[in-house]
Amino acid sequence: MDRPSETCPYSVAEIEEYLFDWLHEELLLVQGPVSLSGLRAQKCDVDRRYWVFEAIAVDLQRQWFVIVGSGGKSHFAPHHRMKRWVYAETNDDDLSPEAFLDRIYHEQPEAYAGSQ
Secondary structure (H helix, E strand, C coil), X not given: CCCCCCCCCCCHHHHHHHHHHHHHHHCCCCCCCXXXXXXXXXXXXXXXXXXXXXXXXXXXXXXXXXXXXXXXXXXXXXXXXXXXXXXXXXXXXXXXXXXXXHHHHHHCHHHCCEEC
């Protein structure tokens, strides 16, 4: 892959499936519904693109940001680029979507995200 995708590489249904698997099976935190909002922020550079969505579990009054990305180096094969990846994290610092994305952008989460 030479360039990152110009459109979000995961559909809303795929993001919701990721959230369901991550929140319900791995963390065992959420029993009730989680609502996924629309796009909250995005950022791009020559090598990577990011899209940020918000997820809220009303019963826990907890917020997560779901970061979808395209591009960047593969953690397992640094000479390869990643087609797409997704990552979610709680917004414990109560950041705006833009501030959260700025922090994630500098951390480059594709190194530990579920990617393809």
